[in-house]
Amino acid sequence: MKRVPFQQEEIAVLRKAIEISEELISDYYKISTSEWKRYRYDIQSLADLQEDEIIDIAFAQIRRYVKHPQSKLRGSEVGDYFKICLQDHVIRKAVQRDCHIQMLPLAAYIVTHELIHVVRFAKFVQRFHSTKAEQEVEEARVHALTQQLLEGRKLEGMPEVLDAFRDCRAMETFRAI
Numbered sequence: 001m002k003r004v005p006f007q008q009e010e011i012a013v014l015r016k017a018i019e020i021s022e023e024l025i026s027d028y029y030k031i032s033t034s035e036w037k038r039y040r041y042d043i044q045s046l047a048d049l050q051e052d053e054i055i056d057i058a059f060a061q062i063r064r065y066v067k068h069p070q071s072k073l074r075g076s077e078v079g080d081y082f083k084i085c086l087q088d089h090v091i092r093k094a095v096q097r098d099c100h101i102q103m104l105p106l107a108a109y110i111v112t113h114e115l116i117h118v119v120r121f122a123k124f125v126q127r128f129h130s131t132k133a134e135q136e137v138e139e140a141r142v143h144a145l146t147q148q149l150l151e152g153r154k155l156e157g158m159p160e161v162l163d164a165f166r167d168c169r170a171m172e173t174f175r176a177i
């Protein structure tokens with residue numbers, strides 16, 4: 001699979017999707033702007049990924065790092081850092097494959113879904129290392145919540161995305177470092 005990073009226009013759509021998703025998540029979990037800073041995560045796309053953060057089998061990979069890769073070791077800084085690695089080439093392929101699927105609602109679905117995972121890991125509602133059976137239950141739960149949050153967001157093309165991806169098994173992979 002050819003891995004072409006998002007171009008300028010796609011990046012603009014992704015930014016909009018992230019804005020929509022963060023707003024929905026902060027409303028749902030009642031997270032204030034200052035609290036968001038305590039959630040240590042980044043959302044990055046292909047151009048900013050390391051070789052081993054790139055995959056071809058899912059829309060994203062969630063990496064858990066014990067500390068932020070760019071931060072200096074500081075005793076006061078505890079807590080995990082999550083990196084949502086978006087796989088531009090996989091996302092683009094899904095849009096090209098089906099003319100009913102648009103980039104903005106699909107990206108909003110993916111980012112919302114991944115952020116729900118991250119918030120649930122960060123709140124310790126869900127363990128990062130869990131059994132296959134637990135992971136399947138969690139995945140169904142995160143899909144259901146993603147649907148619930150996005151159903152209320154009137155966005156062109158969203159009903160089609162909700163319909164197509166409610167049981168998608170290739171949303172992400174998980175890796176801890």
Ligand SMILES: [Zn+2]
Binds near residue numbers: 113117139171172
């Ligand atoms: Zn998932």
